[in-house]
Amino acid sequence: MSWHISRTPHTVDAIVGLPVEAQLALLDLFEALEVDPYAVSEPYGIDDKVTREAPFGEYGMLIMLVNPLTERITPLSFTWVG
Template sequence: MNWHVSRSPHTIDAILGLPVEAQLALLDLIEALEVDPYAVSEPYGIDDKITRQASFGEHGLLVMLVNPLTSRITPLSFMWTG
C-alpha cells in the first residue's frame, strides 16, 4: 500500500515553525510513516486504528489520522519540547 502524508499549507507552516533539529527528525518520521504508519506509531487514546501518535527525535510528538481507505495520513498536531 502506498501511504501519503498530507502536506497542507498549514502543515508546512507548522513544520517550518519547528527548530531545524525537529524538522529533520520529523522528515525522517514522515518517510517511515509513508512506508508503514502502523509500524512506527501507536494508538492515541482508544485503539480505533485511525487516531495515532508517533514520536520524532528525542522531544517530538506527532498526532495524526491514518485512513486505510484512502492511504492518507493527516497530521493533527506537532509538539516539540526540546
C-alpha cells in the same frame, strides 16, 4: 500499500516554525510513516486504528489520522519540547 502524508499549507508553515533539528526528525518520521504507519506509531486514546501518535526526535510527538481506505495520513498536531 502506498501511504501519503497530507501536507497542507498550515502543516508546512508549522514545520518551518520548528527548530532545524525537529524539522529533520519530523521529516524522517514522515518517510517511515509512508512505508508503514502502523509499525512506527501507537494508538492515541482508544485503538480505533485511525487516531495514532508517533514520537520524532528526542522530544517530539506527532498526533495524526491514518485512513486505511485512502492510504492518507493527516497530521493533526505535533509538539516539540526540545
